[in-house]
Amino acid sequence: MRTAQAVAWKEIQVYFSNPTAYIVGMMFLALSGFFFARDLNDPFPQASLENFFYGANIVLILIAPALTMRLMAEEQKLGTIELLLTSPVRDWEVIIGKYIASFVFLIATVSLTLYYTVLLYVFASPDPGPIYSGYLGLALYGGAALAIGLLCSTLTSNQIVAAVVAMGILLVMFFADLASDNIGGTASTIISEISIRSHFDDFDRGVIDTKHVVYYLSVIAFFLFMSIRALESRRWR
Amino acid sequence: MSASGTGGTEDEGTGGQRRGDWRRRRRGRVDPETAAIAAQELEENRNNADSPGDLADAAQASRTLASLFEPFLDRIGSYGPPIVLAGIFGLISGIVVVAFVGSMRTYGYVDIVIGGVLVLTVALISLSSVMAAFLSRTGRYGINSLIMILAFTGIVVLINFISFENNKRSDVTATNQFSLAQSTKQLLRELKEPVRATAFYADSDSLGPNPDQNTRDRLARRAQVEETFKEFEALRSSKFSFRIVDPIVQPEIVRVYFGSLPTPLIQETIVVEGLDSTLTHVVQPSNINYSELEQDLYTSILVVSGQDRKTIYFLSGHGERDLDTTNAGPGGDPSGYDNIRAALQRDNYDVRTLLWSPLDENVFVPGEPEVNCVSSDLNCRPSAAMVVIAGPKDSLPVAHASALNRYLLGVKQDAGGNIVDRREAGRLIFLAEPQTPESFAEFMASWGVFISRGYIRDQERSVPNLPHTLQIQASNPVDLPDEVKQSIDFEAAVGIIAPKGQSLGVTRMPGAAPIQVASDPIRSSLPLAITSSSSYLIDDLNRTEPDTGRDGQNDPRGPFFPVYYVEALGPIGAQPPTSAIEDTDITRMVVFGDSDFVNNLNYNLGSGADFFLNSANYLLGDYSLVSIRPKAFTFREFNLNRNEYNFVRFSSWLFMPGILGLMAALVWWVRR
Numbered sequence: 046m047r048t049a050q051a052v053a054w055k056e057i058q059v060y061f062s063n064p065t066a067y068i069v070g071m072m073f074l075a076l077s078g079f080f081f082a083r084d085l086n087d088p089f090p091q092a093s094l095e096n097f098f099y100g101a102n103i104v105l106i107l108i109a110p111a112l113t114m115r116l117m118a119e120e121q122k123l124g125t126i127e128l129l130l131t132s133p134v135r136d137w138e139v140i141i142g143k144y145i146a147s148f149v150f151l152i153a154t155v156s157l158t159l160y161y162t163v164l165l166y167v168f169a170s171p172d173p174g175p176i177y178s179g180y181l182g183l184a185l186y187g188g189a190a191l192a193i194g195l196l197c198s199t200l201t202s203n204q205i206v207a208a209v210v211a212m213g214i215l216l217v218m219f220f221a222d223l224a225s226d227n228i229g230g231t232a233s234t235i236i237s238e239i240s241i242r243s244h245f246d247d248f249d250r251g252v253i254d255t256k257h258v259v260y261y262l263s264v265i266a267f268f269l270f271m272s273i274r275a276l277e278s279r280r281w282r
Numbered sequence: 283m284s285a286s287g288t289g290g291t292e293d294e295g296t297g298g299q300r301r302g303d304w305r306r307r308r309r310g311r312v313d314p315e316t317a318a319i320a321a322q323e324l325e326e327n328r329n330n331a332d333s334p335g336d337l338a339d340a341a342q343a344s345r346t347l348a349s350l351f352e353p354f355l356d357r358i359g360s361y362g363p364p365i366v367l368a369g370i371f372g373l374i375s376g377i378v379v380v381a382f383v384g385s386m387r388t389y390g391y392v393d394i395v396i397g398g399v400l401v402l403t404v405a406l407i408s409l410s411s412v413m414a415a416f417l418s419r420t421g422r423y424g425i426n427s428l429i430m431i432l433a434f435t436g437i438v439v440l441i442n443f444i445s446f447e448n449n450k451r452s453d454v455t456a457t458n459q460f461s462l463a464q465s466t467k468q469l470l471r472e473l474k475e476p477v478r479a480t481a482f483y484a485d486s487d488s489l490g491p492n493p494d495q496n497t498r499d500r501l502a503r504r505a506q507v508e509e510t511f512k513e514f515e516a517l518r519s520s521k522f523s524f525r526i527v528d529p530i531v532q533p534e535i536v537r538v539y540f541g542s543l544p545t546p547l548i549q550e551t552i553v554v555e556g557l558d559s560t561l562t563h564v565v566q567p568s569n570i571n572y573s574e575l576e577q578d579l580y581t582s583i584l585v586v587s588g589q590d591r592k593t594i595y596f597l598s599g600h601g602e603r604d605l606d607t608t609n610a611g612p613g614g615d616p617s618g619y620d621n622i623r624a625a626l627q628r629d630n631y632d633v634r635t636l637l638w639s640p641l642d643e644n645v646f647v648p649g650e651p652e653v654n655c656v657s658s659d660l661n662c663r664p665s666a667a668m669v670v671i672a673g674p675k676d677s678l679p680v681a682h683a684s685a686l687n688r689y690l691l692g693v694k695q696d697a698g699g700n701i702v703d704r705r706e707a708g709r710l711i712f713l714a715e716p717q718t719p720e721s722f723a724e725f726m727a728s729w730g731v732f733i734s735r736g737y738i739r740d741q742e743r744s745v746p747n748l749p750h751t752l753q754i755q756a757s758n759p760v761d762l763p764d765e766v767k768q769s770i771d772f773e774a775a776v777g778i779i780a781p782k783g784q785s786l787g788v789t790r791m792p793g794a795a796p797i798q799v800a801s802d803p804i805r806s807s808l809p810l811a812i813t814s815s816s817s818y819l820i821d822d823l824n825r826t827e828p829d830t831g832r833d834g835q836n837d838p839r840g841p842f843f844p845v846y847y848v849e850a851l852g853p854i855g856a857q858p859p860t861s862a863i864e865d866t867d868i869t870r871m872v873v874f875g876d877s878d879f880v881n882n883l884n885y886n887l888g889s890g891a892d893f894f895l896n897s898a899n900y901l902l903g904d905y906s907l908v909s910i911r912p913k914a915f916t917f918r919e920f921n922l923n924r925n926e927y928n929f930v931r932f933s934s935w936l937f938m939p940g941i942l943g944l945m946a947a948l949v950w951w952v953r954r
Contacts, residue, residue, distance in 0.1 A: 062953065064947075064950040068942075068943075070942045071942035071946065074939040074942060075935065075939040078939065079935060081934050082931040082935065085930060090919070090921070091917070091918060091919065092919060157938045157941070160934075164933070165920065168922055168930065169921070170918055172455055172456045173456070177454060247516075250460060252451055252454070252460050254449055254452075254516065256449035259441060270434050274430065278424075
């Protein structure tokens with residue numbers, strides 16, 4: 046695990062010393078700020094972060110792949126992956142380390158949106174429950190999106206391809222519940238449960254359900270496992 | 283399919299063609315001893331043959347049956363890749379069809395079988411290549427990875443399945459807005475059959491640029507309904523499901539529940555149905571803002587799942603109609619109410635007799651505390667959802683009138699004789715007669731309902747040869763006199779007269795008394811039936827021709843109203859309430875001027891039975907079987923003045939993104 050920490054620390058340094066990452070974070074904040082302030086002009090705006098969380102769900106589909114596309118694809122393109130694989134680092138330590146780095150950067154960026162919460166407390170009296178649960182859900186949702194992005198980055202040496210494929214997967218998972226509306230029976234239930242968005246609704250409302258937490262953790266674990274297997278396959282392909 | 287590099291040899295029988303993998307494997311499996319014997323036999327045949335032609339025949343005869351298919355299999359093998367692709371496509375499309383298109387499931391299975399056969403055929407023809415691929419180093423690692431991925435996927439699916447079935451929810455909102463009552467959770471977990479709620483909301487109810495308050499309210503109610511449904515459905519072990527249906531887009535679903543009722547009347551309606559029992563119940567919100575929707579849904583689920591039923595008590599002990607007297611057999615009584623009791627039971631009501639002995643002064647309508655009866659006692663009588671008084675012939679004692687008053691007012695007497703609040707005001711169906719005892723008539727008059735003495739003789743609409751029997755048509759609210767229209771309750775009119783958009787037919791009432799209702803601020807009423815203007819009120823039952831003379835003794839002329847729907851906040855003289863009126867404060871009653879129209883004799887004649895049953899259904903529609911405390915909803919407003927609004931907006935858009943932009947510039951500058 047110490048090695049994974051070292052990989053993570055190295056990647057975090059790369060993130061924070063790279064202007065591209067800041068620009069990606071800036072885009073996230075600009076778009077989520079737009080969603081937060083969207084309904085303020087309504088006759089009866091509500092003192093909640095519901096709009097922000099809804100917008101952040103969409104924005105993360107674009108941002109998460111942008112944050113992860115470089116992680117493995119660049120190593121493969123530059124050939125440094127050979128050094129990494131022959132160094133005394135296990136495959137899972139590489140993947141976990143890089144994942145932690147991207148997650149830390151995402152959380153750092155999301156934490157800047159606490160400014161919206163400050164605004165709510167200054168000008169109104171919001172219910173803190175849905176804010177806590179919303180941020181918990183957003184962290185889990187973002188973590189799942191990053192894991193998907195990391196797998197795509199592991200599968201190709203082209204960063205653009207990695208980002209586009211990750212966005213495709215995220216979009217399919219995001220809109221899966223809409224497709225399930227037109228289907229009946231067990232298939233509908235399965236598809237709606239696969240949807241990454243429908244599991245966020247409860248967090249947004251102020252309800253923390255263990256099944257949603259387990260779902261997001263499962264998505265993270267599954268895609269990280271797939272990433273490890275994909276990286277490992279380079280040894281015998 | 284290529285045989286090169288795997289040691290393929292030429293075959294005499296195929297003229298030097300390259301052999302398919304399957305043949306090489308078949309030959310390779312022949313053990314040396316058998317091969318030697320076969321070679322010896324072939325040599326013997328050669329030696330015994332008289333000519334080259336015989337030699338060829340012998341060689342041909344030595345081939346196995348399978349070898350006859352070799353050219354055909356070779357041909358198939360040469361198209362291996364496209365066949366495999368077609369097979370995979372068949373498998374995937376078949377699985378998709380089976381999973382998503384229920385009506386084409388058979389074709390999906392056929393598709394899967396065809397796809398499987400195609401893939402398997404090519405795999406068998408190229409068996410050695412396939413085996414080589416699996417047994418190679420890459421293949422072994424690949425299989426190893428595949429097994430690990432499948433195992434991990436299985437574990438993940440299993441964990442999710444377990445967590446879905448055993449989930450725990452924590453409502454972190456300040457007012458526990460999304461927490462169901464323990465009793466509701468219990469009910470949902472113990473459901474024995476699937477129950478589905480269908481809410482009718484038009485999708486066109488979108489929030490435009492300048493929505494009016496009604497649209498906002500409607501959308502808020504829809505959101506409230508969906509939130510509650512989600513909470514009900516979130517209990518995974520329950521069998522509750524829901525759907526939101528646009529009545530304009532899916533009129534066929536509307537017709538299932540409401541027949542030809544116009545769409546505007548369907549809007550915002552919620553129907554709960556038991557999917558096995560096919561029982562349905564239309565939810566009547568206790569509160570227009572759906573703040574008590576949990577309680578309302580609870581009641582509906584109880585009804586459709588048959589776990590609890592609304593209890594109707596027929597008062598007895600004052601010469602009322604007997605519920606158990608049948609029309610059949612030697613002792614049959616056509617004036618009994620056996621048929622209407624059975625009909626109410628078919629509508630899933632619990633029908634009971636409430637016997638009050640004339641001498642018993644300690645009487646009450648069930649719902650008040652009973653002596654020696656605790657709530658867990660199965661012998662306790664269920665609370666009355668409605669009381670029916672059908673054609674009483676004897677007088678009503680004062681104590682009995684007092685008990686009925688308490689029931690109608692929605693108050694009860696505790697063990698100490700103190701009057702305490704009851705949950706809901708009462709519901710009553712009163713079936714009068716021209717000779718209704720004075721005490722009963724006085725009791726009804728105290729509630730503003732006047733039962734006239736005498737019967738209605740309608741010269742236009744009486745049954746031929748039966749001048750006492752009215753043929754009445756349910757009134758059309760549009761045709762009612764203007765002074766009546768002022769206070770009309772169209773919902774009641776539709777609910778009783780045309781609950782599924784189908785108006786009632788003719789009802790036969792033998793000897794009906796006209797009903798009148800007092801007009802005061804705490805009472806509203808709606809006539810449900812009307813006679814023609816050629817009707818008269820005759821006070822002598824033996825006289826069939828009205829007195830239309832001008833000597834001052836003539837019979838009063840109609841039209842009359844033999845059926846009334848009445849809502850009241852109290853008896854005559856009660857003070858109008860000063861606080862907001864809840865639905866549960868309102869006493870509701872339907873008063874018929876006749877009690878014979880639903881007896882065993884007339885039950886099957888005309889629409890009398892439907893008239894009575896529709897009235898019962900309407901009166902009991904919003905009666906709750908349970909009481910669940912409504913949730914407090916706090917609207918936390920984010921009201922800003924112009925300057926604050928601009929500050930919040932622009933700082934949200936620019937402040938935080940600006941900081942990261944500056945950081946990006948700084949990093950770029952340093953790294954430059």
